[in-house]
Amino acid sequence: MRLPALLFSLALISLAPAAVFAQAPAIGTPSHSLRVSGAVKAKVELDLAALKRLTPHDSGPTTVVCASGATMGKADNYRGVLLTDVLKHVGLKLEGHKDDRRMVIVARATDGYVVTFSWSELFNTTIGKEVLVAWEKDGQPLDAKEGQLLLISGQDIKTGPRHVRWLDRIEVVRIP
Ligand SMILES: Nc1nc2c(c(=O)[nH]1)N[C@H]1C(S)=C(S)[C@@H](COP(=O)(O)O)O[C@H]1N2
Numbered sequence: 001m002r003l004p005a006l007l008f009s010l011a012l013i014s015l016a017p018a019a020v021f022a023q024a025p026a027i028g029t030p031s032h033s034l035r036v037s038g039a040v041k042a043k044v045e046l047d048l049a050a051l052k053r054l055t056p057h058d059s060g061p062t063t064v065v066c067a068s069g070a071t072m073g074k075a076d077n078y079r080g081v082l083l084t085d086v087l088k089h090v091g092l093k094l095e096g097h098k099d100d101r102r103m104v105i106v107a108r109a110t111d112g113y114v115v116t117f118s119w120s121e122l123f124n125t126t127i128g129k130e131v132l133v134a135w136e137k138d139g140q141p142l143d144a145k146e147g148q149l150l151l152i153s154g155q156d157i158k159t160g161p162r163h164v165r166w167l168d169r170i171e172v173v174r175i176p
C-alpha cells in the first residue's frame with residue numbers, strides 16, 4: 001500500500017468509533033395502542049377506540065419548547081384523555097392507604113424514549129390536570145412522525161421533554 005493510501009485507511013479506522021457512537025436520532029414506529037402494566041389491577045392494552053371511550057380533553061394552544069429553550073413549531077391544540085383518567089380506568093393496585101404516593105408513573109415510546117411522573121404530581125398537583133394521552137392535533141389525527149399517539153404535559157416549563165411521541169406504554173412502579 002502506498003503511503004497516502006495507508007494514511008487514508010488509518011484515518012478511516014480512527015473515525016469508525018466516532019461513527020458508531022454518534023447516534024442517529026432514533027425513529028419510533030407509530031403507536032396504535034397504549035399498554036398499561038405494573039402496579040395495576042390488571043394489565044390492559046387500550047387501543048384508540050378504548051381511549052376514545054374515556055372523557056375527551058383539549059389541551060388548548062400548547063407550544064412544544066425544547067429543554068434548550070428552542071420553540072418547536074406553533075401553538076397547537078391536542079385532543080386526548082387525561083393520563084389520570086387512564087390510570088383511574090385501569091385501577092392502581094394499592095396495598096395500603098398510603099401506597100398511592102409511592103408510585104412512579106413511567107411513560108415509554110417505541111423509540112426507547114422514557115419520561116416519569118409521580119403519583120402525587122399527577123393526582124395532587126395541577127400538573128395532572130394537563131397531562132394528556134393525545135391522538136389528534138388541531139383536529140387532525142397525528143401523523144407517523146408524531147407517533148399517532150403521544151403524551152403531552154401542558155403545564156411543564158419546558159414542554160418538549162415530556163412531549164412523548166410514539167407513546168406506547170405506561171408502567172406503574174411501586175417504590176419499595
Ligand atoms: N419518542 C420521543 N419523543 C420525544 C423525543 C424523542 O427523542 N423521542 N424528543 C423530545 C424532545 S428533546 C423535544 S424538544 C420534543 C420535540 O418535539 P417535536 O420534534 O415533535 O417538535 O419531543 C420530545 N419527544
Ligand SMILES: [Mo]
Pocket residue numbers: 065066067068160161
Ligand atoms: Mo428537546
